[in-house]
Amino acid sequence: xxxxxxxxxxxxxxxxxxxxxxxxxxxxxxxxxxxxxxxxxxxxxxxxxxxxxxxxxxxxxxxxxxxxxxxxxxxxxxxxxxxxxxxxxxxxxxxxxxxxxxxxxxxxxxxxxxxxxxxxxxxxxxxxxxxxxxxxxxxxxxxxxxxxxxxxxxxxxxxxxxxxxxxxxxxxxxxxxxxxxxxxxxxxxxxxxxxxxxxxxxxxxxxxxxxxxxxxxxxxxxxxxxxxxxxxxxxxxxxxxxxxxxxxxxxxxxxxxxxxxxxxxxxxxxxxxxxxxxxxxxxxxxxxxxxxxxxxxxxxxxxxxxxxxxxxxxxxxxxxxxxxxxxxxxxxxxxxxxxxxxxxxxxxxxxxxxxxxxxxxxxxxxxxxxxxxxxxxxxxxxxxxxxxxxxxxxxxxxxxxxxxxxxxxxxxxxxxxxxxxxxxxxxxxxxxxxxxxxxxxxxxxxxxxxxxxxxxxxxxxxxxxxxxxxxxxxxxxxxxxxxxxxxxxxxxxxxxxxxxxxxxxxxxxxxxxxxxxxxxx
Numbered sequence: 001x002x003x004x005x006x007x008x009x010x011x012x013x014x015x016x017x018x019x020x021x022x023x024x025x026x027x028x029x030x031x032x033x034x035x036x037x038x039x040x041x042x043x044x045x046x047x048x049x050x051x052x053x054x055x056x057x058x059x060x061x062x063x064x065x066x067x068x069x070x071x072x073x074x075x076x077x078x079x080x081x082x083x084x085x086x087x088x089x090x091x092x093x094x095x096x097x098x099x100x101x102x103x104x105x106x107x108x109x110x111x112x113x114x115x116x117x118x119x120x121x122x123x124x125x126x127x128x129x130x131x132x133x134x135x136x137x138x139x140x141x142x143x144x145x146x147x148x149x150x151x152x153x154x155x156x157x158x159x160x161x162x163x164x165x166x167x168x169x170x171x172x173x174x175x176x177x178x179x180x181x182x183x184x185x186x187x188x189x190x191x192x193x194x195x196x197x198x199x200x201x202x203x204x205x206x207x208x209x210x211x212x213x214x215x216x217x218x219x220x221x222x223x224x225x226x227x228x229x230x231x232x233x234x235x236x237x238x239x240x241x242x243x244x245x246x247x248x249x250x251x252x253x254x255x256x257x258x259x260x261x262x263x264x265x266x267x268x269x270x271x272x273x274x275x276x277x278x279x280x281x282x283x284x285x286x287x288x289x290x291x292x293x294x295x296x297x298x299x300x301x302x303x304x305x306x307x308x309x310x311x312x313x314x315x316x317x318x319x320x321x322x323x324x325x326x327x328x329x330x331x332x333x334x335x336x337x338x339x340x341x342x343x344x345x346x347x348x349x350x351x352x353x354x355x356x357x358x359x360x361x362x363x364x365x366x367x368x369x370x371x372x373x374x375x376x377x378x379x380x381x382x383x384x385x386x387x388x389x390x391x392x393x394x395x396x397x398x399x400x401x402x403x404x405x406x407x408x409x410x411x412x413x414x415x416x417x418x419x420x421x422x423x424x425x426x427x428x429x430x431x432x433x434x435x436x437x438x439x440x441x442x443x444x445x446x447x448x449x450x451x452x453x454x455x456x457x458x459x460x461x462x463x464x465x466x467x468x469x470x471x472x473x474x475x476x477x478x479x480x481x482x483x484x485x486x487x488x489x490x491x492x493x494x495x496x497x498x499x500x501x502x503x504x505x506x507x508x509x510x511x512x513x514x515x516x517x518x519x520x521x
Contacts (some may be wrong), residue, residue: 096147375419
C-alpha cells in the first residue's frame with residue numbers, strides 16, 4: 001500500500017521525504033549504519049527558531065534599541081520595565097495555545113505558524129509611531145516566541161536518537177546565542193544611522209531570519225511520535241528509519257511509541273489507525289486532568305521537576321544581566337553610551353556563544369545532572385561576588401572593584417550556559433510521556449515566561465529598594481535553593497529512550513536522595 005495523503009496538512013514535505021511504498025520500507029536491509037546527517041539537519045533546522053528568540057532578546061535589551069526608543073518616545077523607567085518585561089508575559093499566551101496547536105496540526109506546521117506570527121510582529125514593530133503601537137508589535141512577537149519556545153525542543157527531542165539527544169536538543173541554546181550576537185552586531189551596524197531610522201532597522205531586521213525559518217521548517221519531516229498519535233504509522237516508521245542510528249533501533253522505538261499510545265503491537269506498521277479520542281478538546285481536557293487533578297506519582301514528580309527547572313532558570317536573574325547592562329553600568333559610574341559599553345555587550349554575547357557549545361559535547365558523555373549542579377553552584381558563587389563588588393563600588397569605586405564586577409558577570413554568564421541554560425530545555429523536553437509532552441512542556445514554559453517577566457519588571461524597582469548589590473545577593477540565594485532542588489529531585493536521563501524515562505520518576509524523595517547521593521560518590 002503506497003503512502004498517500006499529500007494534500008493533508010500532516011503530510012511529510014516532498015523536499016525532505018519522498019513518498020515510497022511500504023514494501024520498499026520493509027525491504028531495507030536490517031544492518032547497523034553510521035549515524036547519518038539527516039537527524040542532525042532536522043535538529044539544526046528546528047533549532048533555527050531560537051535565532052528569532054535570541055535576536056528578539058538582544059535587539060530590545062539595554063544594549064539595543066531600548067536606548068534609542070527611550071530617547072525617541074521619552075520612555076520612563078517604569079515604562080521601560082513594562083516594555084521589556086511584558087514580552088515575557090505575552091509569550092505565555094502563545095505557550096498556552098502552542099501545546100494544543102502542535103497536537104492538532106503537528107509540530108512542523110506549528111513551527112511554521114510561529115515563524116509567520118513573528119514575521120508579522122517584527123514588521124509591525126519596526127513601523128511603530130508611538131509607545132502603544134510599539135507594545136502591540138511586542139505583543140505579537142511575544143506570541144510567536146511562545147509558540148517557538150514550546151514546539152522546537154519538543155520536535156528535536158522526538159526526532160533525536162537516544163545516543164545524541166542531549167547534543168541535538170542543546171543546539172537550540174547555541175542558536176539563541178547566535179541570534180543574540182546577530183542582534184548585537186546589528187546594533188553596531190545601525191547605531192550610526194539617525195535615531196528615527198536606526199532602531200527601526202534593528203527591530204525590523206528579524207523579518208529576514210523569520211522568513212528563513214519558515215522555509216526550512218517546511219523542509220523537515222513531521223515528528224514520528226505525532227504521526228503515531230495520528231495513526232500514520234507508515235510515515236512514522238519512515239522517519240524513524242531515517243533519523244535513528246540503526247534499522248533495529250527504529251523498529252524497537254516504533255514498538256515503544258505504539259505501546260505508549262495504546263496501539264496494539266499486532267497492527268501492521270503501515271496501517272492507518274484512527275485516533276482513539278473523538279475530539280481534540282476531549283484529548284486536551286483529559287491531558288490537563290491527568291497532569292494536575294489526578295496525576296500518577298511519576299507524572300506528579302515530572303511536573304514538579306518541569307516547573308522547578310523553568311522557575312529557577314529565570315528566578316536566578318540571568319535576564320537582568322542582558323536586559324540592564326547599561327543600567328548596571330550607569331549605577332556603578334559609567335553613564336555614557338559610547339563604544340566601550342557596546343564592546344562589553346558584544347563580549348558578553350561572545351562568552352554566551354562559546355560556553356553554550358560546552359554542553360552540546362558533554363551532555364551525552366557525562367550526563368545532565370553533573371553539568372546542572374556545577375552550573376548552579378558556579379552561578380551562586382559568581383552572583384555573591386558580584387553583589388559584594390557592586391556594594392563596595394557604591395561606597396568607594398576603584399578599578400579593582402570594577403574589574404571584579406565585570407569578571408563576575410562574565411563568569412556568571414559562562415556557568416549559566418554550561419548547564420541550567422540549555423539543560424532546562426533538554427531535560428524538560430525528554431522526561432514527559434509522549435501524550436503529555438506538548439501540554440506539559442507548555443506548563444513549564446508558562447512558568448518560565450511569567451517568572452522572566454516578573455524578574456525583568458522588578459529589577460529597577462528592587463535595586464532602588466534594597467540596592468543593586470542586594471538584588472544580586474537575592475539571586476544568589478535563589479541559586480542555592482535551586483541547587484538543593486536539583487540535587488534531590490532530578491534523576492539522570494542520559495542514554496535512555498524517551499518512552500523509558502518515565503520509570504525513573506515517582507519514587508519517594510528519600511529513595512531519590514539516596515540514589516543521587518550514591519551517584520555523586
